Amino acid sequence: MPAPNIDRTLVLHVAKLASLSLSDPEVDRFASELRRIVGYIEQLDSLDTRDVPPTANVSVDRAPGRPDEVAPGLDRDEVLAQAPAVESDGFAVPAFVE
Amino acid sequence: MSALVHTDRDVRAIADRVRRGEVTAESVTSASLARIGEIDPKIHAFLHVASDALDQARDIDRKRARGASLGPLAGVPVAIKDALVTRGVPATAASKMLASYIPPYDATVVARLRSADAVLIGKTNMDEFAMGSSTENSAFGPTKNPCDVSRTPGGSSGGSAAAVAGAMTPCSLGSDTGGSIRQPASFTGTVGIKPTYGRVSRYGLIAFASSLDQVGPLATDVRGAARVLSVIAGHDPRDSTSLDVPVGDYEAACDHSVRGVRIGVPSEYFAEGLDPEVQASVRAALSALSAAGCIVRPVSLPHTRFAVGTYYVLATAEASSNLARFDGVRYGLRSLGPAGKRDLRDMYGATRDAGFGAEVKRRILLGTFVLSSGYYDAYYLKAQKVRTLIRRDFESVFRDVDVICSPASPTPAFRLGEKSDDPLAMYLNDIYTLPASLAGLPAMSVPCAPTSAGLPVGLQVMARPLEETTMLAVAAAWEAESRRTLP
Numbered sequence: 001m002p003a004p005n006i007d008r009t010l011v012l013h014v015a016k017l018a019s020l021s022l023s024d025p026e027v028d029r030f031a032s033e034l035r036r037i038v039g040y041i042e043q044l045d046s047l048d049t050r051d052v053p054p055t056a057n058v059s060v061d062r063a064p065g066r067p068d069e070v071a072p073g074l075d076r077d078e079v080l081a082q083a084p085a086v087e088s089d090g091f092a093v094p095a096f097v098e
Numbered sequence: 099m100s101a102l103v104h105t106d107r108d109v110r111a112i113a114d115r116v117r118r119g120e121v122t123a124e125s126v127t128s129a130s131l132a133r134i135g136e137i138d139p140k141i142h143a144f145l146h147v148a149s150d151a152l153d154q155a156r157d158i159d160r161k162r163a164r165g166a167s168l169g170p171l172a173g174v175p176v177a178i179k180d181a182l183v184t185r186g187v188p189a190t191a192a193s194k195m196l197a198s199y200i201p202p203y204d205a206t207v208v209a210r211l212r213s214a215d216a217v218l219i220g221k222t223n224m225d226e227f228a229m230g231s232s233t234e235n236s237a238f239g240p241t242k243n244p245c246d247v248s249r250t251p252g253g254s255s256g257g258s259a260a261a262v263a264g265a266m267t268p269c270s271l272g273s274d275t276g277g278s279i280r281q282p283a284s285f286t287g288t289v290g291i292k293p294t295y296g297r298v299s300r301y302g303l304i305a306f307a308s309s310l311d312q313v314g315p316l317a318t319d320v321r322g323a324a325r326v327l328s329v330i331a332g333h334d335p336r337d338s339t340s341l342d343v344p345v346g347d348y349e350a351a352c353d354h355s356v357r358g359v360r361i362g363v364p365s366e367y368f369a370e371g372l373d374p375e376v377q378a379s380v381r382a383a384l385s386a387l388s389a390a391g392c393i394v395r396p397v398s399l400p401h402t403r404f405a406v407g408t409y410y411v412l413a414t415a416e417a418s419s420n421l422a423r424f425d426g427v428r429y430g431l432r433s434l435g436p437a438g439k440r441d442l443r444d445m446y447g448a449t450r451d452a453g454f455g456a457e458v459k460r461r462i463l464l465g466t467f468v469l470s471s472g473y474y475d476a477y478y479l480k481a482q483k484v485r486t487l488i489r490r491d492f493e494s495v496f497r498d499v500d501v502i503c504s505p506a507s508p509t510p511a512f513r514l515g516e517k518s519d520d521p522l523a524m525y526l527n528d529i530y531t532l533p534a535s536l537a538g539l540p541a542m543s544v545p546c547a548p549t550s551a552g553l554p555v556g557l558q559v560m561a562r563p564l565e566e567t568t569m570l571a572v573a574a575a576w577e578a579e580s581r582r583t584l585p
Contacts, residue, residue, distance in 0.1 A: 004473065011463065018418060018466040019425070020459060021435065021447030030463055036522055037464060041407040044480050047487065054482030055489055057309050057339075058538030059296050059563060064342050066335045078202040084432035091427050094434065096442035 006035045109174055109268045109322030110349075116173035119162060123173030127155035127217050130175040134220070134266045142241045143251075143260035145180050146188050147220040154217045161215070169214035170325055176211055177261040177270035180221040181228055182313070183302045184208050187218075191304045192236035193226045195430045195453030205302020206337065207271060207313050207330040214329045219267055222257030226455045227421065228278055228306045230254050231527050234518045235457045242514065243286060245554055249511040252282030255316065259286040262316050263554075269317035269326050273303055275310045276409050277506075277531025283316055283543040284506035284556025289323045289573070290316040294563045295538035296341035298327075299334030307416035308339070310409075310535050320544060320574045324348035327566065343564060351567035352574035357391035359572060362499035366402035367530055373509045375549040380505045383546040383557045386579040387503075387572065397499060399491040404484050405532040406525055411468050411481035412536075417458075418465030424453060460521060489537045496562050501572050504530055506543035506556035530558060540566045544573040547584055 004010065011031045015022050022030065076089070085092035115121045131151060138144055148154070158173050183189045183201035190196045204212070211218060225235035233241040233256025243251040244264035251260040255272030259282035262270050272279040274292035283290025291314045298313045305311060315326035328349060333342040363384060368377060388394045426432035426449030434440050435448030454462070468477035495502065507530060517524045534541035540563070543556035557576060561569035 006467075010467075014463050014467045014470060017470060018462050019422075019443065019446040019450055020454075020462060021444075021451040022459070023451075026456075026459070030460060033460060033521055034464060034467070037410065037525075038467075038477075040522055041411060041477065041481075044404055044407050044411075044484050047401075047404065047484060049480060049483035049487070052483040052486050054479055055485040056482060058489070058536075059294070059339075059341065066338070074202050079428075082199060082202065082429040084426055084430075093427055094440055094442050094445050 004038070006031055006038060107268060108319045109171070109317055109325050112174050112268060113170060113172045113325070116158070116162070117168045123155035123158040123217060124152060126173045127151050127175055127219065130219055130267055137244070137264050138266065140242065140247060141244055141260050141264050142239060143222055143257040143264060143266060144177070144220045145190060145192065145223050145238055145257070148187060148218055151175070151217055151219045158215050158217070171211060171214040171216035171329055174216050174269065175219040175267045176216045176326070177220055177222045177258055177267045178208065178218060179224055179255050179258045179270070179272045181224060181273050181304045182208060182271060183304070184218060184221070188221065189304065190238070191227050192224045192238060193453065193455070193458070194237045195424050197237070197431070199430050203302065206299035206334045208302065210330050222255070222261055222270060224257055225254035226458050227304065227417070228254040228273055228275055229417070229457050229461055231277070231281060231524050232512070232517065233257060234514065235455060237455055240514055243511050245286060245552070246511065249513050249553070250285065252285035252507070252511060254278040256282050258316050259283055259288055259290065262286070262288045262318055269315055269322055271313060271330070272316055273311060273313050274535065275306050275413060276535045277528045279314045279316060280506045280531050280541060280543040280556065280558060281528065285511035285554060287545045287548070287554030288316050288318065289320050289542065289544050290314065291323050291327055291542040291566070292534070292540065293327060293331060293566060294540045296339050297540070297564065297566070298330050299337040299340045301334055301336040305420040307413040308420060309416060310413060320570060320577045321349055321352045323542070324352055324570050346567040348566060348570055351570040354567070354571035355391070356387065356571050356575040358393065359501065359568065360393045360395065360499040361387060361572065362397035362495050362502045363394060364397050364399045364402065364495070364502060364504060366399050367504035371508050371529070372505060376505050376507070376509060376555050379547040379549070379555040380503070380557055383576050383580070384503060386583065387576055390575055390579060392572070395499065397495045397502065399495060399533065401484065401487045401491050402529070402533055405488060405536060406529055408481045408484045408488065409528070409532045409536060410464070410525055411477050412485065414461040414465030415469050415478050416465070418462045418469065421458070421462055425449060457521070485536050488533055492533070492537045492539060500561070500568050502560040503572070504558045504560070506530060506558040510549050510553035510555060534560045539563060540569050542569060542573055544577055546576070546580060
């Protein structure tokens with residue numbers, strides 16, 4: 001496939017998908033660095049992989065499932081102590097419903 | 099008490115003396131702490147030294163005084179990569195995102211070290227979220243190579259390698275996603291093992307790329323690393339990728355004869371870009387193994403040159419997904435961003451912008467891009483297919499040989515700053531360690547003859563899945579030979 005044009009618009013689009021706020025100089029720098037890295041990755045195109053199955057994981061076949069049983073979890077107070085903000089025994093976040 | 103010294107103060111010597119009561123865990127731990135205090139201000143291997151290290155040691159001494167038998171790592175100070183969580187002790191993954199995070203649980207490997215009567219002496223520096231090959235991507239400043247402080251110790255487990263190379267601890271734990279144990283071991287003259295994918299539990303390892311990550315030991319010698327591996331290996335119901343298969347006797351494997359063991363030497367690993375002195379050192383080790391009775395023969399792994407491109411698609415895709423958890427909600431940093439409109443999405447964006455360093459952002463962006471609509475098939479799916487080809491290369495070669503040997507890295511340790519402004523050059527440094535990671539194979543680095551400038555060189559030994567024993571036998575045979583022949 002033709003190399004994508006990795007410009008400011010694409011970097012800003014991807015940054016939005018990744019929930020990353022980037023500064024203006026960062027957008028320019030990442031666009032230029034990603035162009036080079038993706039340019040290098042394009043070498044994979046030289047391989048014919050039409051009949052090759054993908055490998056998602058190298059050895060899960062011998063990993064057994066775990067019995068679905070109730071077991072003690074982490075201590076709630078110890079976990080909540082790590083939260084940036086707590087309200088009514090839960091994680092507090094800014095409003096997200098208009 | 100004098101500092102720990104390689105060879106006479108290795109993992110086994112310490113544990114066995116503590117078990118026999120010839121030395122106390124407290125005195126060993128004091129010596130380790132003194133050495134850290136003496137040289138770590140120059141090296142910066144540690145992000146955190148455990149305030150309760152001496153208490154842990156005294157508990158072990160009391161346990162022995164009560165007549166209880168001690169575990170295989172009795173009184174051995176172990177340094178832990180800061181990507182592993184330890185209850186009540188900071189775990190930052192060398193990121194501002196987790197600068198003040200205190201985990202509420204122990205990683206399984208940490209719990210196993212405790213059960214083996216090891217002393218958890220501190221947490222080591224690393225590239226942020228294990229993304230890097232030099233430990234320069236730490237949010238808390240780089241680690242220096244104890245063999246030459248103008249050079250990097252490699253990465254991402256650079257702090258764990260430097261702790262061992264600097265004789266601060268006889269062993270440490272690292273994690274290896276694309277070479278992050280083997281390359282620093284190679285750069286610092288230590289032994290580092292990446293076990294088979296699934297051999298060691300990752301429960302409590304802060305995830306980078308889940309189809310690749312594996313925890314493993316670094317140590318002053320092969321047998322010491324083998325003993326630590328025996329302690330941490332084995333099935334863990336808390337890690338769904340952990341294999342329920344028998345664990346070998348890794349220490350005994352170091353005494354197995356290597357006569358008749360077939361070693362494949364892939365021509366693709368001795369190609370352009372390989373430092374001539376590294377090549378000579380590795381070739382000399384292979385000649386010695388041949389003289390010791392191994393059958394050394396050339397093999398071909400034709401898709402090797404595609405490993406870097408494949409890895410940097412798959413690892414970044416997985417990282418972009420794994421690192422989505424750092425959103426300022428449950429733990430770690432929260433930033434609300436500039437005043438004014440402050441909704442949840444603004445908080446996510448501002449938190450991630452403030453918490454992540456440049457390399458982590460670069461990889462999240464690349465990983466999100468290769469998974470995004472319109473590009474998934476061309477990059478992510480393509481890389482998964484090439485991963486199959488790389489894996490098949492190994493399957494084919496392992497029909498004819500028992501292990502594969504190569505350099506662990508194309509060059510000795512590079513200088514601090516030498517590659518830090520060129521991400522692609524940094525990535526290309528991983529070319530010899532990435533293929534075994536993509537194929538899920540056990541692989542390790544063991545020191546061979548240093549360069550004329552005295553810089554360490556690592557011989558990489560790779561084996562079939564779950565055949566750590568064969569790998570260790572070859573590594574130990576070379577180590578024995580090297581101690582006989584090298585200064």
